[in-house]
Amino acid sequence: MTETYDSRAPWRMRAFIRRSLITMFVVSQTVVASYFLLQVLPYHGGTMVELAIVAVFAVLYLWISFGFWIAVYGFGLRLAGGDRQSLMRRHSQAELEATALSKTAIVMPVYHEPVKWTLDGLKAIYRDIEREGRLDDFDFFVLSDSQDPDVWVEEQQTWGRMVEELGAEGRMFYRRRRVNLNFKSGNVADFLRRWGKDYQYMVVLDADSLLSGETIQTMVRVMNREPRVGILQTAPTVINGRSAFARIQQFSSRLYSPLFATGLAAVQMGDAAFWGHNAIIRVAPFMAHCGLRKLQGAGIWRGPIMSHDFVEAAFLGRAGYEVWLEPSLRTSYEESPPTLDDELARDQRWSKGNIQHAALMFFEPGLRLAHRFAFLNGIMAYLSSPLWLLFLVLTTIAAVQLTITPIDYFPDGHDSLMPLWPEWRPAWAVSLVVSTMALLFLPKLLAIVDAVFRRQVRAFGGGMRLLGSVLFEIVVSVLLAPIRMLAHSHAVLSALLNVRLSWAGQNRTEETGWREAVIRHLPGMILGAVWSAFAWTLDPMFFYWSLPVSVPLMLAAPTTVWLSRLRNGQRLADSGLLLTPEERSPVPVLVDARHYRCRVREEPLLTPVEKAILLPVENRLHRHLARDKRKGHRRAVIAEAVKACLRDGCVGLDREALSLVLEDRASLEELHRLAWRSPPGTFWGAKVQCLVRHWPD
Template identity: 65%
Template sequence: MTDAGTASAPRSRVRWRGVAAVRRTLLACFVFGQTLVACYYLLWVLPYHGETWLELAILGLFAVLYAWIAVGFWVAVFGFVLRLFGGDRYSLLRRHNEDRIEATPLARTAIVMPVYHEPVHWTLSGLKAVYRDLERTGRLEHFDFFILSDSRHPDVWLEEQGAWHRLVTELGAEGRLFYRRRPVNLNYKSGNVADFLRRWGRRYEYMVVLDADSLVSGDTLVRMVQLMELEPQIGILQTNPGIINGRSLFARLQQFANRFYSRLFATGLAAVQMGDAAFWGHNAIIRVEPFMRHCGLPKLRGPGIFGGPIMSHDFVEAAFIGRAGYEVWLEPGLDGSFEESPPTLTDELMRDNRWAKGNLQHLWLLLTAPRLRLAHRMAFLNGIMAYLASPLWLLFLICTTAEAARMTLAPIDYFPEGHQGLFPLWPEWRPEWALALALSTAVLLFLPKVLALVDAVIHRSTSGFGGVWRLVPGLVLEIAVSILLAPLRMLAHSRFVLAAFFNLSLKWAGQNRTDETTWSEALRSQLPGMIIGAGWSAFAWFLDRLFFYWSLPVALPLILAVPTSVLLSRVAIGEWLRFRGLLLVPEERAPLPILVDAQAFRAAPMPVSRLTPVERAILSPVANRLHGSLARDHRTATRGRFLDAAVATCLREGPGALSALALSQILQDQRSLAELHRQAWRALPSSYWGRCIRRLGQEDDA
């Protein structure tokens, strides 16, 4: 990482920083002003009006949480107002007319897809759809494609290599579609991209980063390059991906919420961030030269989780390129950018466990990284709060329960700690103020969803969601499920944060490897939350009936967590709602060609092999030549003895006798791979390889 060259960054031709300062100041005034009013109400709702340490803790936690949800509320309001008046005139697409954009020539661009143990056929079928859609634009000659593999298991990366070769042959993409598997998995995804840039980065002006589930239309890819050519001061241009292909009830709800609400939130977020936007790690275009110069990631030197390689790289790279004088923009108007949602709550929480650790690492950079722009520090804080808000909410519930227990079980303390004066402090109750405060919080949470409905009616876009009469029931269902899921996510995220800060490995259940959650899996994963919810609810009933009713919105979803988790994972329910016209999104009613292609390519039947990829790589002459051409000569005097011994073991006992690492090493060595092929074909019919040869013959006959 270097800071050289900051002064050479191109200057922005649009003076947006003053506008951004005004918008951010306005947002801060709304958020903090509203939070102060809410805290004033809470102060007088509390019986001792903040005169005890417990009440001060409640007030402090409430202030942080209320401000956190107020930010989201006002961002949505900004988006609603801007869309009401035709959009943000400072957005990239509105700076240039359509003819000028279309006339802009393209520059060489690499489309890179890092993969790690992904479903091979499904992933490469999506990339094939992107390739075909770009081909339809007539601009394919400006783009090259790279599959960057970090897969470690031989059966996976051998399958990747075979699928890549078939795809190159099918598309006629020789010299345009490349596969690279790096032998050392260093620094996660960012290390994989860095390896690509060191080898090939200087050949390209731009790179577009895709995830394994990403789809970006050809027209959008072309438009992204043209905008970067027109705006040389931009280092990263981020699209707003929509979620697609949801089948389970959970995935369809996430898909509907993303597609329906994101128009307001993305417009508002882009209007506040402007050229200091965040990078989400995929479905974005990057200017390669400044990215290579300024965005190398350092190893953190703090304690525990704050040491070692940076796990979540995207926000950090946006902050570093912004520090170098370049801009990062989110452009909500770039349609044709898509990703997919986890199919179940269990899968989502597994993903959140990884993301929580990466986002919490950013706390160290937030406090120690020099010369970062304030907006990017706020982006770090936003990502941290996405997970830290959960344990803060849990702590708030614990404190309010302790306050209720003290008022019920302990005698009234007329001179609480910290109280000054000669006269006693009488506890006061203001239930009407508490109700008003609860209603204001509900408005912050749910009014943006109502504004999204009003926005859809105003812009006559309800037909894409099945019309108003189908849209409203879907909206109600999404709100009800989001209420049910909030306490479940709170407990899970609290556990993730605790595990990250204390380097603990806490598990409530094994990994879900199916598309649907079974009852036993749900019980194992949700049982702790059910016990907590039931115990808290019973304690609230014992303390006070009114407090019991206040506890139900949190306790009841925890008690119902098992059936909620199971039913949300059901594909049949999701498909039934789709058949009834509920939770529809525009891409289902009028799918783009790239989505049609991706669905068709992924649904195409694959030939069923009687051999594993490892067995086929060793026995099949065609596969052996392919993998041998991608292998290297890794032999040294010491290493050669190890490889020879591993080859002998594999020939004698089969690949199962070797570890995945040892098997990978001999399959990456040209001489070892060729020797395995020769000797396996000489094996006795009764041996392991003799039986594999018979299966290969039966496969060829079929």
């Protein structure tokens, strides 16, 4: 992780020292732990299986040791009042407030998201900036890649109503791409080609992002005072958890993440990673240096780059720009998937994108070593699972060899004339297990101490409830770890085999049913039961050693279902467990978002597509956004689709035909006129009569 530093940036020497120290601690600790493991194994590394066990263990131990020392470093910095070398500490509050704002675009790419829920979040951000009196400095863009007509038509209608309600004409815009080239990165690139030259900065949001107006303004002012900064990344906190699973993720994010984010920011400094959202980007260098070419390798390493954010940060760093992570930029929020299965489905997409980065990590010229390490960090987030699985397989093989085969006094690679006697050292084994558990769980204790020193214990529900929440979170984490291991191993294997994945919007509300859970987790449940039974027949001690992995796998379905239930999340909240400060003292942008999203809506008489055809205001809006598509071979296709729509309604058209009709200005006008003239017995005639009956007097 160490690297030479550039004297032109004074922070680079500090970063070099910090990274060297972290590397020294991690490597030395791993060497000691690996030596302990060698002494624990019966033949002390005298067989190929034992050598493989130690090698895999060393890689996994490096991974968790790095996370441990990052958390410890973050704890120390927070205890000392923060990192004095951070970007935010360069400027006083008075200096920042005196700094002018620059024209900034706030962009929200969306793809088949819950429409009203998503745009209500953007409305809350708009209102928060409006309260600050700085709307003239910001424009808002909804960038849609949705292809389902029922979704994108509703997006346009909801956007139109929101613009009218907010008085945001000329400030809030909607653009929908017809072709989803290169996913989210292509969506943003399309925006930049059209409007990038009009803005100095852009703030990138996800569909679940919430940022306060104060934080957005601070980000713009810092960028204006730091011309070498290309990206300023916030550390979002998870909010709005309702299911038990989401509440656990929310609590973990709020309590533990500040330590890790502070430590990571202090080590990365100006070579930080970009997480793709809740960040501000300097537009001109981003456009100049962050174009993503297609990979030219084989299999997964061929074609468009799926996970773009780390790559864009690395390219900006190569161009001489800095990327900073600033945990002190508070009131930055995102949401967690509501169920474990939704998280695992998301991780399957992310794992493929992260593993793609191996090609860039090894072969892309000119990248800084810190950004190459960020690629490795992202890869290990998923590769650690199959390595853990491999470790379990190797230890099982070793146990089988010791149990059912005679003692081999001359094992693999032992060419001495003297026999090698197997030796067991249970005390060493206990020490190694305890030290490994300390790496995993000590950061959680430090997070509690951090909350005490910052006088936030009451905000988490009080001392006993905070401790109970941490213990409950640990139990659930232990139950989920083997399930994630198996799922991530499958995701990595699928990625390496270049299995095609679908790109879909995230579920944000639905619970997991029993049938769905059993079908998804049945292979793991069978594997856990078979492995545990095999361990019992092999050796009772090995059986007990296997239980922390096999039992969670066998309980995967009930665990997943229980954690997905909203009522269980509410029961935890009612009992005072897993509370967060934002729930007890929410900031205005969160209050607004919750208020808008909780508004009760009457059951609509018409679907969004039917509104687009029948209602005059909606029809006029869609005609304004549509084009003239009756050209060439499409003319006959659209004409036939219009006839079918008039005869049988929208249900008679497939998605492609319906999209063609709704994207054509003349077809929308023709359908609106003729639908209102349809006889009562027809599809549209019945819709018109229904509207007339319910029309307000």
